[in-house]
Amino acid sequence: MNLGIRAVLYTVRKWKKTLLVFALLLAIMILVLSGLAIADAQEEQSAELRGTTxxxxxxxxxxxxxxxxxxxxxxxxxxxxxxxxxxxxxxxxxxxxxxxxxxxxxxxxxxxxxxxxxxxxxxxxxxxxxxxxxxxxxxxxxxxxxxxxxxxxxxxxxxxxxxxxxxxxxxxxxxxxxxxxxxxxxxxxxxxxxxxxxxxxxxxxxxxxxxxxxxxxxxxxxxxxxxxxxxxxxxxxxxxxxxxxxxxxxxxxxxxxxxxxxxxxxxxxxxxxxxxxxxxxxxxxxDEVYERVSNSISDTSTLITTLVIITTVISMVLIILILSISIRSRKHEIGILLATGIGKTVILLQYVLEIFLVAIAAFPLAYLSSRQVARALGTLFGKTVENVIVTPHHFILVSVVGTVLLVMAVLLSCIPIIRFSPKNILSQME
Amino acid sequence: MSLWKRACLYSMRKRGKTITLFMFLLIMATLMLICLSIRSAAEIANANIKKALLGYFTVNAKQLDSGITEDMLGQILAIDGLSGKYTLRSYSYANYFDAERNPLEINTGSVTQIPEKYANAGKLVANSNTESDSYFIDAGFELTEGIAITSEQKNVVLLHEKFAERNGLSVGDRMFLGDVSDKSRAISVQVAGLFTNTKEQEAMEITPMYDLYDNIVFTDPATASYLLYGTEGETSVQYGDFYVNDPDNLEQVMAQVQEIKGVEWDECILTRYAKDYQNAKTSLAGLQNIVFIAIAIVSIISFLVLVLFLTLRLRGRIHETGIYLAMGVSKCTVLMQYLAEVFLVAAVALLMSYGTSAAISNQIGSTLLSQVTTDTYETTDLTGVTETIKETLIDLGLSEIKVSVSGKDYLAIWLFGMALCLGSTALAAYPIMKMKPKNTLSQMS
Structure with a gap:
């Protein structure tokens, strides 16, 4: 069986699991995209505030x-x-x-x-x-x-x-x-x-x-x-x-x-x-007024930027954690695939492909929904936030980094399993 | 086997899984705690911006017979919302005498007719901080010798260097100030400093000679109070500028001031000054909204991720659940075991999250933020030839921004975290528990 077909079949058969991974990826993507938009908006707003002095x-x-x-x-x-x-x-x-x-x-x-x-x-x-x-x-x-x-x-x-x-x-x-x-x-x-x-x-x-x-x-x-x-x-x-x-x-x-x-x-x-x-x-x-407030304004900027940076870093760690969990639960499967004579690279490729299938759906959806998130939250709490805008630039950045991370996560979590022989893996059964 | 024992054994046997769950919970709890501490820090920063924009109101009590008395001042300062920074001012005219009570010579300018009683008189400006007086701020006066007058000093004056030169006075000398009305009050004062004007006085032809820059004398409010009101040991002033913490509350504070009893408020004029804040208000609110949205997005999505993660984790144990049920272990016990596992890990993660978040918050606070409560600002005077920078130290009384995890926030995260673990585990386990062991086992991975 072709690895492409296998990847699609697995994704469809385990649709509940796929859906969960999809939802997680989506949530994290929205978080990071909104974070970038917020960091930009914050910079713009601080500049405007400085200008009013x-x-x-x-x-x-x-x-x-x-x-x-x-x-x-x-x-x-x-x-x-x-x-x-x-x-x-x-x-x-x-x-x-x-x-x-x-x-x-x-x-x-x-x-x-x-x-x-x-x-x-x-x-x-x-x-x-x-x-x-x-x-x-x-x-x-x-x-x-x-x-x-x-x-x-x-x-x-x-x-x-x-x-x-x-x-x-x-x-x-x-x-x-x-x-x-x-x-x-x-x-x-x-x-x-x-x-x-x-x-x-x-x-x-x-x-x-x-x-x-x-x-x-x-x-x-x-x-x-x-x-x-x-x-x-x-x-x-x-x-x-x-x-x-x-x-x-x-x-x-x-x-x-x-x-x-x-x-x-x-x-x-x-x-x-x-x-x-x-x-x-x-x-x-x-510039007395500006000198009086500039420190406090830059403090606010620093706080927001720090929050965005921390969130982004944590999001990266989360993606790796989540993927390693979902792949570790397939140890048994890897053993069987190896025993049937399927190459290690092919197995890796299949897993990467599966994650891409999810990502292809999650990334654009995250882009579209994150454009709405800030506004929706704003209206919900009666705050106006016109300038929090997710730009295509943000999307491209996050997609590229996200893809690299996903591939890395799959490799990192598969390699410890693939190192073993099928016999060892299968004897470790749950 | 008791469910607790089973839970412990499972956690230990599946070390990898337990560590992953632990890491996950630790990271999420840390993120949420940092989020909360950043929120409180951003609130302080916002309050600092508002405070530094210096909204204030002026009480003009010139028409009152006794001005603003110490008693009235105390009552005003006791009102909530005042920043504690205030300026007291009085204006009058005084006759100038030397230490032997001989009249001192003033600049008569181009005036030919000298008004009666003003032959040796000039404008007397009393300020609780002469550095902030409009002559120094707006008219370009500068101290050339000695020190500025603050409310701590009593019976001191600042003289124009030309006036001092004309009368042979220097810093440390004594002289007398006498009132220009008939009350014949006189007070001995010491010269604390000399000043000069850096800008020419406009329209000197029409300026009455006692208003000429050379003839102005600055003094402390107590000295002016004696000349104006005859008070001794107590200080009354004509004007007070009172700064508030939050310019949004300016109106409210002013209304409270006017409720003080025993003062004829109809005779006073209260004026609000918050132009800088009015200019910045919209942008400041915009910045605050961004902070709010940032915190809201991070919290809400962290919550979602946590629920999804716990659900994902439990789905891997369908087979195990089937076996337990087939063995006759009750559904309730199985659920409790899963909960016990999560709680064990969550408790350790939450305990540790305090340390991690406190460490990170500390880093943010100490290395990234400006942390200046005494704000220094530079007045840059750039000329084509030389560049001189003089620094003025102004205490704005800003609060120090502390990025720290408060006990309340920590408690909230504990309750919230435990509720979340309970909720999501129960939710994830529900569909599995609903099935019969046979169905569960036939669904093998």
Missing amino acids: GVSFTVSRNTATGGWGSGNGGSYSTQEYLTPDMMEQIASVDGIKAYNASIRTILCLSNTKGQWLEQLEPTGHALVDCQFYSYGCFNSEYHSLFLSGALVLCDGKAVDMSDDNEIVISKEIADKHGLKVGDTIQAVNTPLSDDQTMELEIVGVFEVVADKTDERNNFNEASYYDYANNAFVSEAAMKGLLENYADVGYASADFFVSDPEQLEVIIHQVQSINSINWNNFLVTAN
Whole structure:
């Protein structure tokens, strides 16, 4: 009888046993495949978590290496400012997702009829009450007041790098003057001067969350204005509003990176940009939040990875154990086959073939079902796990390693039996 | 022959089989125990992440006549869920005098009109840890000499180096702070350190001169408390920042704070700060779900494998069962014998699994994890020319992650393991027991 036929016949005749081995192989395969998918998902999720810590670096002018001038406001630095060109060059380095720089000024706001808009708590002097502490921003979403959570955009969008003349004002001021997103207001830097008055579209409205009366925030000029009397103007509009003030520039800019682990590499790349004289600028990393949590995040990753590795190793041992048990119970059979003159290699091949018959069914089924396992478990316990995905790559890896293991297991468990003569084996009967 | 004797004899005679079963049970029990210890360790790591994201709330009690008193502080700190880390702050203005009570000279900037009573006054900032004050964190102040002020120190000040230079003061010198109202309180303090500003002050033209960087003095909360409230031996403050363990509980803790009796909470402003946690919340939950799924898959499949394995093992003994039954041994006794065999091996395996899993867990804990409870982080200041790295030691009060097998988990594995052996052996034996000896023996392998 051909060994192929013998293998099929045995498998079919002992269908209950075959089914058990099949179920075991299937379970172990699902375990290993899910483990690999979990390890990958964990890596992705950790990277995402690291990304939420908002790591950035600040490029600011180095007042220590620049000259000093003096005016009626005291001494001031004559160090060069950051230009939009420089910022664009820096932002083009890989891994930088956004950047922001701002110029501060005090703008007088009016409605389209030219009537001054009053501050939240007016003092009674028309030309003081229309003053709003304003930031000309590249991207107000990344302005520190929004990042720190002091202000929250509640309607519309942030001002960005579009060429439009845009402004974002507080909800209190919008409500006080019956303004809403889409309306137009006017702004001027210094009223009754050569400064041009520009029409700005309200693109967004923010709410004040922070406690402005907390004196912790009173460390700079902005502290003399209520948060509600702040405004954010697009860079394009600010350029027009400040066209008469050549000496105003960007003292610093913040660049936000996607992966905190890359921060140092990115900073080094930035500092190798030759067209910028780095003697005039300082680079500071802002990664306190990341530094605080990174150890705990990597601990979690390590724990999951360790669990997956331990499970995989144990699964390998289990497969070998199970196969050796099922083959050892066939000692008697081996003796008979040897006695009938069947070659040792042929017997080995038959057993390998039998296990392959089971594996051919178990492996693809494990692949298909493991794709569902994580999701099914997730929904069962009300957890969402979208990114645990078993990829064909995982399947190929596990199939190849699995096949090698199976062959090894059959050889390892058969060799001690086959070494003996049929007489010895048969006399050892159960 | 008693069933126990038979069970022992079988286990010894079939040494190979017994060892395989033992190995199998040992491996599975170890895997499950490691799984459980990793789960508890992952929970601690998760709590550490939440804690390190620093959710806190601020009590602004500036409007209260007595501020936050020590009694009120004690009651707040007694609330569950606070991490124990907190900052106390007060802000005021003070007149500066030297040790002989002669007024000290301040920077008057470009201001021509000096307000009455403020000719020698400046802003007084009291903080229980001046290093974390917004002037040092956000406005770029740096200590150049001496040490920062913490709540342990009393009657100390930090001066701007320009102010110190102008008045010939240095670290260790004494001076007086006097309040700017009419209460004519004065307190003797010692200079603990000097600071400087690394950024220019914006809009110096409109800044009142007492707010100029040169004229700011930092002190400890007790000193400010005397000037503000006239307290002696007790410290009251205007503001308190209280950090919580789990930012998810922030609202709840704040609600509990407002239930403290004897405080006019309507006059206080409570603000929550948990922006970092809000940003990370979704991703963190995602990571936790992955941990959960990993543990769930490993446990469930281990369970399945164990049942299947025990079933497979018993099927090899159909013939033996037939002979026992034909000999007149009762079905119950046969089943008990099989159970006894499994239990014998399982007991040894479970005992040993404690050792193996503890050893592996220990390895994970000591070699793989960061194990830092005092988190060090670097502030990197990279300039084009030189690279200076200064290290700040911040104690976040994180819990040490212990990957260890707890007694509860071990007990659970014993109960679970024994129940599993009983269940699967009974289940596997059932179809064999159902048959008559004749049928069983005719089914020979």
